[in-house]
């Protein structure tokens with residue numbers, strides 16, 4: 001973090017009424033993005049995948065976390081592991097698309113091969129024709145570099161820097177808010193893949209945890225009055241909630257008690273009573289881009305008809321498209337000098353956004369606002 005960045009964050013740190021948001025640079029500048037990769041995304045537990053997308057031993061999925069290429073693999077014992085997606089020979093990325101590699105992850109360049117636990121098994125002709133070893137070359141130290149991984153339910157988390165608290169402690173304030181979920185019966189009934197969204201990852205998080213926009217942006221897709229909402233700020237968990245009845249609205253709109261919860265930095269879980277969850281895989285890829293998928297889950301063990309699943313997918317697709325338009329316009333607005341000082345946050349509806357931004361500032365400069 002340069003002193004320049006410190007001074008850009010100064011208006012955010014000052015206790016003004018109402019509070020200011022983060023400056024434009026935090027959403028646009030490569031320096032901020034690089035600093036986030038080394039702090040926000042390296043120190044914390046970051047969600048990188050859905051476990052159900054790696055069904056069989058040998059299934060692999062490449063992903064970006066903390067600005068670095070990683071791969072996820074299901075090994076022969078059925079565990080999911082994550083490694084840096086880099087060959088130890090000349091550092092080529094090993095896996096470029098999801099698929100099944102069988103028993104070995106083979107580099108396409110010079111055929112070095114790693115088993116599903118990352119051990120280097122072959123380095124053909126490295127020391128000359130028919131000579132697979134070379135002076136000073138220690139095969140046992142040339143395996144794939146592992147990344148600290150934790151699989152919680154269907155969601156794969158990594159802590160790239162390795163120093164975060166145990167996941168259960170890190171995520172305790174989120175997990176406690178999910179009391180009553182019948183985890184034995186959680187079933188993924190569909191995935192929506194939104195592909196790339198032209199926005200900074202923080203806007204997606206901030207949008208999810210403030211209830212202020214819901215009545216305006218989602219007036220045709222939801223039926224959740226603003227006055228019934230409240231915000232949640234609880235350690236690494238922040239978001240909002242609305243307490244209503246527990247029946248789905250008649251017009252196909254969302255009108256149930258809901259919890260909109262984020263686990264800092266990038267995990268989002270929506271709980272919709274009585275028996276649905278929506279989990280978002282948010283993969284930041286640069287200062288102004290990210291990829292997003294949403295997994296739809298039921299928790300009652302009831303089988304839904306195909307048409308019911310399609311209706312749910314359509315509802316959530318529409319809700320998200322409404323949000324995506326807003327977050328892309330938030331990003332576009334940051335090109336204006338008017339947004340240099342961050343805009344202002346509602347003290348009631350966007351205190352959750354301030355709490356989220358404070359954690360970002362804490363990780364960037366070691367100081368949070370109060």
Ligand code: FES
Nearest residue numbers: 087089090107110
């Ligand atoms: S770069 Fe992978 S085998 Fe040469």
Ligand SMILES: [Fe+2]
Nearest residue numbers: 207214217323
């Ligand atoms: Fe929204």
